[in-house]
Amino acid sequence: MSHLKRSLGIGLWFMFLTLPLMVVRVNTVSREVEWRWSNLVWVGICAFAIAWFWQFSIERRAAQRAKVAAEPHPEKDRPSLAQRLADDPVLSRRVLLAAALIALIFPWAVSTTQNFYHVNVMVSALIFVVLGLGLNITVGLAGLLDLGYIAFFAVGAYTYALLAKGFGLGFWMCLPLGGVMGMLFGVVLGFPILRLRGDYLAIVTLGFGSITKIVLENWDTVFGGAAGIAGIPRPDFFGLPLDGREKSIYTYYIVLALVAVTIFVTNRLKNSRVGRAWMALREDEIACVAMGVDMARTKLSAYALGAFWAGLAGVIFAAHNNFINPDSFTFMDSAMVLAMVVLGGMGSILGVIIASLALKLLPEYLRAFAEYRMLVFGAVMVLMMIFRPQGLINNMRRKYEYDTADVESNDGGK
Amino acid sequence: MDFQYLFELLCGGVVKGSIYALIALGYTMVYGIIQLINFAHGEIYMIGAFVAFIVAGVLTLTGYSGLGILPLAALIAVIYAAAYGYTLEKIAYRPLRNAPRLSPLISAIGASIFLMNYVQLVQTPDFLPFPELVPDFEFLGDLTQFMSSVDVVILAVTTVTMIALTVLIKYTRIGKAMRATQQDMVMARLVGVNVDRVISATFIIGSVLAAIGGVLIASRTGQINSAIGFMAGIKAFTAAVLGGIGNIPGAVLGGLVLGVAETFGAGYISSAYEDVFAFGLLVLILILRPAGLLGKAVKQKV
CATH class of the missing domain: 4.10.820 (Translocated Intimin Receptor; Chain T)
Structure with a gap:
């Protein structure tokens, strides 16, 4: 009542x-x-x-919390679906294989020579998967909240646009260059803000993101101003002529390969020396530095690597769209990539992929919903923090587990 | 050196800066107490301006006119902003009081996006002309070349508001409780301060200041839009950091410095890069003096 x-x-x-x-x-x-x-x-x-x-x-x-607190030796949590998948090597290999097969066949199955809309949508979604995975390194693993991440994406996109239009460089030449440019920017911006923590870092990165957009908008002799740059060449396939559909499918495979590489690299990084240093930094900066981790190098590497993937994704974005302008690189886009990382579960690769695909594909196919998209994003971000702060899929970490009951009884026997 | 131009810019900068200061106070007070950047503070400011616009619009179109409109619109805007601030804290921040630090920040960003799009959906994404509610003051005479009558109102209102705030914090019971909570939340609770109520009060006061700022700046620029809160929020936060976050005189000083720096940058270098000067100043301050102009560096204990 x-x-x-x-x-x-x-x-x-x-x-x-x-x-x-x-x-x-x-x-x-x-x-x-x-x-x-x-x-x-x-x-x-x-x-x-x-x-x-x-x-x-x-x-x-x-009530749940009270129950957990009341029990002296809580039972182990029931492993989640993702956990069980990862623990079972045979099953996980099968699922992975099936996913890879579907991803490979997808563009041919859903497109015809006239209509390849779905392929284009998927390419945009996959570009955001790469972005999400890149930001996952900075925010999810190293705990550095970056609200201007989209700026590195812009750096990659404009690098390709300018090099291709001005110097006639090809896509494959520019792809690594875009990544490296993103990385350079990451390091340059990372240096002054090494000393800042949490909130200050967030606001300064937001400032950098906004400055980038303002410069792109106003320096029209180089960046084309608010009108942007048009007529950016698409990737070429050993000089063979491709029709519209084939071009889209080709781009699709390029992004798909990039996604695969990103997943592989992040996965390996997570359990590497530097990956563990990131996570230690995220948990407690002072303790981490006290344990002998080089704070400057660790933070900069997290920044630079996150920016690197954004740069790569930017090059593909420019090549795929043929046209870029500053409107694609607003704070709302940064917030959306951040939402992908947060909703997916910070640090969790599978979670970020699912969240990125969902956030990019749902508004595209539910047109009626598109108008309310940002409203729902905002609400979901708040609700997620309150009810499920770990995200859709909990980030699994290797742990050494021991039985607390044993330890206590040993201590008691002394 | 053109002194008239310089003085014009200075006046413009001070007026702009005093609005930044009003909004920055809300940031600084909230940050001082719960160490949270209230990202949605700029949206509260925007909502304040919108409510004032609606009230003024309804009154003018139904035939009322005269001097009463501005105070009435401002009053209702202040009430609504306070209500929104209070509700926002209850929903988006209170359940996260003891969560890791990133969680309330992300929740705040979510709330900001939500409120911005809420106003955009139920009202309009376009720019709306804000009615001219301040009459021309005759007594200004020659001063009008430096300052319009709106500017005079802005300066007067911000001065009065800041004095009122100082009195509130220094001499009243709730002000004392706020200072106690800021120093040590646990200890304040132990001596009988209702911390939850203090935090609610902080949000309400901050929102009231933001709404006043919103109404004032809307009547100066003459137009509003659902996205104005974002930039204003960032600028005000910059001002708060500039002065040393958590420090109330610092927020006022920071707002004035930021306003003047921005206007000078726009006036002497390039107006297209106005926002760049603000952010550049922020980055510079954080690198050189992370505690801000008036802030004290706090050593972190382990």
């Missing part, structure tokens, strides 16, 4: 809260006021229902 009362109160509160913004719309051109009272009813009903559900979830979470 108290739940009902509270939910009712919350419903009324939200009706009050949304009253001016949702109901009244002032049209300054025709000088009319539009009253939309029906919105208010909807807000009331939705807020009531959500409040009810919210209280229920909070209560359940608290």
Whole structure:
């Protein structure tokens, strides 16, 4: 009953809260006021229902925690699906093989010579998978919150556009150059902000991201200003002439290969010396430095590697779209890549891939939903932090496990 | 050296800076107490401006006119901004009070994106003309070449607001509780301060200041849009960091320095790069003096 009362109160509160913004719309051109009272009813009903559900979830979470805390020797958590998949080598190999096969056949199966829309959509989605995996290194593994990540993507894209248009360099020449340029920028920007932590770092990277966009917009003699650069050549296939569909499929395979390489590299990095240093840095900077980890080198390498992948993805983005302008590199894009990493589970490769594909593909296919996309992103980011901060798929780490009961009884026997 | 131009820029910079300072105070107070960058603070400012726009619009179009509109619109805007700030804290930040530091920050970014798009969807993504609510003051005379009457209102209101805030923090019960919470949350709780209420009050005060800033700047620039909160928020945060985050006089100083620096940069070098000067200043300050102009460097204990 108290739940009902509270939910009712919350419903009324939200009706009050949304009253001016949702109901009244002032049209300054025709000088009319539009009253939309029906919105208010909807807000009331939705807020009531959500409040009810919210209280229920909070209560359940608290009960769960109390239960875990009450048990002296908690049972081991039931392993998640991803955990079980990874633990079973035969099954995981099969799943991986199936995924690879589907990915390889996909472009031929869904496209015809006239209609290759799905392939193009998938290419954009995969570019964001690479971006997500790259940011995963910086944010997920090393814990350096980067809100201007899209700037490195822009560096890669503009590197290719300028080199290809100005000097006639080919795609394959520019691909590594774009990555290296991204990396250079990462190091250059990384140096001054080595000393900053958490929040300060976030705001400075955000500043760098915005500066990059402003420079791209205003320096029109080099970067083409707000109009951007058009007519960027697509990747060439040993000089063979390709039609539109084949070009798209070719680009698809290039990104797919890049995704595979990224997964491989991040996976290897995770358990390497530098990967462990990143994670140690993420957990506790002071303790990490005290253990003899070179803070400057570790942070810079995380920055540079994250930027490297963004640069590579940028080159492919420019080549795929034929056209780039500063509007593709806004803060909202940075926030979206960050949302992919956060929603997928920081540090978890599979999670980031799933989240990137979902965030990029869902709005594309649910057009009605596209308008509300950013609204939902925002809400999901908040809700995810409250109810499932570890993300869709928990990042698995190698752990040395021992039985606490044994240790305690040994101590007691002394 | 053209002194008239210089003085014009200086006045413009101070007016702009005092608005930054108003918004920066909200950041700094919240940061001082719960060490959180309230990313959605800029959106609260935007919502304040929007509510004022709606109230003023409805009043003008239904035939009311006169001097009463601005105070009334500002009052309702302040009430709504306070309500939004309070609700925001309850939903997006309170459940994360003891979470790792990145979690509330990401939640704040999410809340900011949500609020921006909420206003964009239920109102409009286009720029709206904000009505001119401040009458021309006759007594300004020759001063108008440096300062419009809106600027005078802005300076007067910000000065009064800042004095009121100082009094509130120095002499009232809630102000004392806020300072205690800022120094040590656990200890404050032990001596009987209701920390949750103090945090709510901080958010409400910060939102009120932001809404005042929003209404003032909207009547100066003459237009609003659902995206204005983002830039203003970043600038105000820059101002807060500039002065030393968590430090209230620092936020005011930081706002003024930022406003003047930006206007001078735009006036003497290039107006297209106005935002670059602000960010450049931020980066420079953080590299040279990470604690800010008035902040004290805190040694971290292990």
